[in-house]
Amino acid sequence: MLTKRIIPCLDVKEGRVVKGVQFVSLRDAGDPVELAKFYNEQGADELVFLDISASHEGRETMVDVVRQAASNLAIPFTVGGGIRTLEDMKRLLRAGADKVSVNSSALQRPELIKEGSDYFGAQCIVVAIDAKWSEEDDTWMVYTHGGRNKTDWQAVAWAKEAVKLGAGELLVTSMDQDGEKSGFDLPLTKAIREAVNVPIIASGGAGNADHFYDVLQHVDADAALAASIFHYKETSVAEVKNKLRQKGVFVR
Amino acid sequence: MRIGIIDYGMGNLFSVEQAIKRLGYEVLVSADKEELFATDALILPGVGSFKDAMKRLQETNLDSLINEIEISNKPLLGICLGMQLLFQRSTENGSGKGLGIFKGEIERFAGINDDGIAYRVPHMGWNELQFAQHPEWLQENEMTGDHFVYFVHSYFATNIDQEELVAFAHYGNELVPGIVQRGSITGMQFHPEKSSEFGVLLLRLWLDGVKKGVVM
Numbered sequence: 001m002l003t004k005r006i007i008p009c010l011d012v013k014e015g016r017v018v019k020g021v022q023f024v025s026l027r028d029a030g031d032p033v034e035l036a037k038f039y040n041e042q043g044a045d046e047l048v049f050l051d052i053s054a055s056h057e058g059r060e061t062m063v064d065v066v067r068q069a070a071s072n073l074a075i076p077f078t079v080g081g082g083i084r085t086l087e088d089m090k091r092l093l094r095a096g097a098d099k100v101s102v103n104s105s106a107l108q109r110p111e112l113i114k115e116g117s118d119y120f121g122a123q124c125i126v127v128a129i130d131a132k133w134s135e136e137d138d139t140w141m142v143y144t145h146g147g148r149n150k151t152d153w154q155a156v157a158w159a160k161e162a163v164k165l166g167a168g169e170l171l172v173t174s175m176d177q178d179g180e181k182s183g184f185d186l187p188l189t190k191a192i193r194e195a196v197n198v199p200i201i202a203s204g205g206a207g208n209a210d211h212f213y214d215v216l217q218h219v220d221a222d223a224a225l226a227a228s229i230f231h232y233k234e235t236s237v238a239e240v241k242n243k244l245r246q247k248g249v250f251v252r
Numbered sequence: 253m254r255i256g257i258i259d260y261g262m263g264n265l266f267s268v269e270q271a272i273k274r275l276g277y278e279v280l281v282s283a284d285k286e287e288l289f290a291t292d293a294l295i296l297p298g299v300g301s302f303k304d305a306m307k308r309l310q311e312t313n314l315d316s317l318i319n320e321i322e323i324s325n326k327p328l329l330g331i332c333l334g335m336q337l338l339f340q341r342s343t344e345n346g347s348g349k350g351l352g353i354f355k356g357e358i359e360r361f362a363g364i365n366d367d368g369i370a371y372r373v374p375h376m377g378w379n380e381l382q383f384a385q386h387p388e389w390l391q392e393n394e395m396t397g398d399h400f401v402y403f404v405h406s407y408f409a410t411n412i413d414q415e416e417l418v419a420f421a422h423y424g425n426e427l428v429p430g431i432v433q434r435g436s437i438t439g440m441q442f443h444p445e446k447s448s449e450f451g452v453l454l455l456r457l458w459l460d461g462v463k464k465g466v467v468m
């Protein structure tokens with residue numbers, strides 16, 4: 001039986017972690033690799049590096065970050081942000097990333113999922129879906145650009161399509177819950193969980209350790225991702241896992 | 253001691269190379285048969301499809317290297333697809349012949365258990381290893397703490413020789429071979445280089461065993 005996974009997400013811009021982090025034990029809290037090692041020691045099951053660099057140089061730096069991370073980390077990690085072509089995937093996976101995550105570029109050109117999956121295997125390809133409830137459509141729709149632009153895709157339909165094209169895992173972020181710290185979006189996660197048969201990472205809304213229990217236990221997400229509550233030490237990976245363990249959830 | 257990593261163009265060699273270097277051993281990544289044969293032990297990595305991998309091994313003439321390794325009792329560790337290639341055949345994309353060192357076939361997870369309940373494929377994430385036996389290089393008292401390792405695969409070894417099964421995990425309602433061994437040849441279905449402290453420990457024990465000459 002697989003354990004439920006807890007995944008911290010690190011936003012990286014021009015090779016540096018953004019979102020002020022104050023861990024006294026770290027020499028350089030802006031260094032993605034230092035922070036990654038810290039989370040590894042805390043018991044993180046996996047990591048996501050999200051490249052939010054705007055420039056070409058920033059993206060080049062990301063390849064170095066990946067190489068450094070792969071040299072120092074003994075847990076799997078995913079890299080997302082700005083991946084538009086099979087070549088982009090190749091560079092990051094060859095530098096040592098275990099998986100790549102695609103979002104807007106896959107919506108613009110869905111074949112990108114198939115190309116990556118055919119070349120590297122489905123297990124390397126994560127499709128990130130930013131979903132938001134739409135009153136008008138009476139369902140969750142897929143958005144891009146941080147929730148600003150609405151696409152024509154219903155979230156559940158896009159999830160099915162992404163898996164059909166070869167996605168090995170889905171990273172489902174609720175744009176309604178993101179930043180609210182009131183818990184993960186359980187109905188959204190459940191809807192997508194029931195529509196596909198690949199692992200689901202729930203994201204957006206984690207505010208405390210109990211929230212992880214709800215999404216992992218009640219709607220059976222395979223993994224839960226959070227950023228700021230770990231970075232700002234509102235809780236820790238170790239605390240979340242202890243709590244899950246106490247409540248009988250299978251974690252490592 | 254120098255460890256050779258067989259580079260036949262399938263997958264991510266960087267992480268395993270780094271993991272072995274961190275444990276203090278020299279590493280040679282190569283596709284050259286002579287060069288590889290001159291190292292103390294070999295690693296056969298691999299990510300991707302079984303058929304493509306076998307084709308690449310044949311094209312680079314490295315399939316014969318692996319047979320020579322078996323005959324000469326040189327230690328070899330196959331990881332993930334690298335382990336699967338050591339079996340007789342696979343049903344991935346139609347039937348394909350493997351290297352035939354281990355008895356058994358590589359088959360896809362059905363994705364549905366005997367009770368008709370669906371389970372996710374690929375088998376991706378952390379699962380707990382249970383030991384069927386403890387070869388000399390892998391003694392029980394060396395393994396403290398939990399036994400979680402990171403798996404990521406859609407195919408697994410079936411109909412294997414139980415005497416060759418060292419450790420396994422449960423998934424769906426399948427017993428998934430995690431470590432197999434026959435003489436100097438070992439296979440690990442999971443990624444030890446991605447399995448945190450316990451994975452590093454398994455790699456270290458294998459390397460120590462090679463050094464002491466007990467992986468045989």
